[in-house]
């Protein structure tokens with residue numbers, strides 16, 4: 728990721744942070760609409776799950792420029808996801824749901840540059856998670 732992309736992800740995430748709960752719920756509604764077969768993988772309480780996701784996204788966004796901190800945490804997260812039954816192809820569905828949530832939450836602030844920056848960030852995170860799950 729370029730420094731400009733890191734700044735774009737951080738600045739746009741700061742805009743979504745005040746509506747994090749709503750954004751989290753929007754994300755899961757979109758994810759289960761895209762692939763209803765994913766719903767049984769998650770606990771009944773999606774509110775709690777939404778909170779965890781936003782929490783980890785906040786951590787990831789804050790540490791995008793600190794690979795030494797970020798990568799080990801993301802690898803451990805990826806290995807746990809293998810245990811949840813998550814397959815590499817599921818990461819694409821999550822990417823679509825995430826980008827859709829950002830588009831709705833950010834409105835006009837979701838410029839093509841911001842979108843590309845989020846794709847770069849998600850590709851880095853999901854790549855590390857998938858590789859760690861394969862090794863676990």
Ligand code: HEM
Nearest residue numbers: 765768769770779780783784807811813817818821852853
């Ligand atoms: C960058 C991508 C992702 C992030 C940041 C993320 C984050 C999280 C976090 C923080 C948890 C809480 C438990 C833990 O820390 O181990 C979790 C659980 C979970 N995630 Fe993800 N996740 C991602 C991708 C995915 C994908 C692609 C799937 C597949 C559909 C998925 C399915 C699950 C499931 C099934 C659980 C356990 C839910 C439960 O126990 O109810 N995640 N995720």
